[in-house]
Amino acid sequence: xxxxxxxxxxxxxxxxxxxxxxxxxxxxxxxxxxxxxxxxxxxxxxxxxxxxxxxxxxxxxxxxxxxxxxxxxxxxxxxxxxxxxxxxxxxxxxxxxxxxxxxxxxxxxxxxxxxxxxxxxxxxxxxxxxxxxxxxxxxxxxxxxxxxxxxxxxxxxxxxxxxxxxxxxxxxxxxxxxxxxxxxxxxxxxxxxxxxxxxxxxxxxxxxxxxxxxxxxxxxxxxxxxxxxxxxxxxxxxxxxxxxxxxxxxxxxxxxxxxxxxxxxxxxxxxxxxxxxxxxxxxxxxxxxxxxxxxxxxxxxxx
Numbered sequence: 264x265x266x267x268x269x270x271x272x273x274x275x276x277x278x279x280x281x282x283x284x285x286x287x288x289x290x291x292x293x294x295x296x297x298x299x300x301x302x303x304x305x306x307x308x309x310x311x312x313x314x315x316x317x318x319x320x321x322x323x324x325x326x327x328x329x330x331x332x333x334x335x336x337x338x339x340x341x342x343x344x345x346x347x348x349x350x351x352x353x354x355x356x357x358x359x360x361x362x363x364x365x366x367x368x369x370x371x372x373x374x375x376x377x378x379x380x381x382x383x384x385x386x387x388x389x390x391x392x393x394x395x396x397x398x399x400x401x402x403x404x405x406x407x408x409x410x411x412x413x414x415x416x417x418x419x420x421x422x423x424x425x426x427x428x429x430x431x432x433x434x435x436x437x438x439x440x441x442x443x444x445x446x447x448x449x450x451x452x453x454x455x456x457x458x459x460x461x462x463x464x465x466x467x468x469x470x471x472x473x474x475x476x477x478x479x480x481x482x483x484x485x486x487x488x489x490x491x492x493x494x495x496x497x498x499x500x501x502x503x504x505x506x507x508x509x510x511x512x513x514x515x516x517x518x519x520x521x522x523x524x525x526x527x528x529x530x531x532x533x534x535x536x537x538x539x540x541x542x543x544x545x546x547x548x549x550x551x552x553x554x555x556x557x558x559x560x561x562x563x564x565x566x
Contacts, residue, residue, distance in 0.1 A: 337364030
């Protein structure tokens with residue numbers, strides 16, 4: 264028997280906008296949801312990281328999500344969100360960033376083992392975490408080319424420091440210059456930032472927003488607990504900044520929600536709140552219902 268599909272997402276009430284449309288109220292039985300698959304990914308700088316892939320059931324219409332935990336977190340923090348999205352037919356991948364979870368043990372080029380301690384990681388080591396996200400996208404690209412998802416609708420969800428990494432990765436993705444016969448980037452179409460931090464060890468969130476396309480062409484959902492003053496203030500500032508870039512958009516695609524709680528980061532994904540549902544509703548509005556604008560493409564390198 265196929266597992267129950269999660270209750271469809273509820274409406275989002277972004278500041279100054281109409282209620283966001285919800286997914287259909289009734290869910291029909293569909294294909295059996297695959298079991299999560301633990302995988303190992305290789306980064307461009309030669310590290311091996313662990314991740315879990317949650318395959319979707321909508322094939323070429325499945326929205327792919329990359330779920331980025333915060334500092335001192337691990338990929339299991341995103342499990343509830345990943346399975347919720349998977350139950351709606353979408354695909355997700357959640358990595359253990361270098362120095363976290365099962366990605367703490369690494370080998371140097373000469374074969375010498377070392378253990379990465381997130382508390383002792385330098386700024387360059389933290390910045391290099393975007394390569395872990397890049398490895399996730401590479402894996403999703405393979406799934407795209409096998410018809411299992413649509414990379415053109417890529418959404419990245421980041422929690423706290425993971426939110427900074429999500430925006431920085433989006434900037435790298437949008438800065439890539441396409442080849443004449445091969446599209447290399449501009450695949451990140453949506454970002455969800457949970458309790459976004461402004462900066463950490465000099466690594467900022469606002470700097471990548473200056474990359475052409477990031478502030479103007481990516482839909483964003485900003486989330487913070489209303490009683491988490493620091494994060495809530497950061498969300499307010501970001502929302503006002505981004506709203507100016509999207510003021511002439513045909514349809515609103517920048518939102519903020521602040522549930523009445525002091526919880527922050529991945530704790531906002533708990534069952535007591537409906538944040539998972541609102542993330543899914545956001546994806547429904549800015550990605551699923553615009554699928555004709557983000558048509559699936561075979562992205563195999565012609566070379």
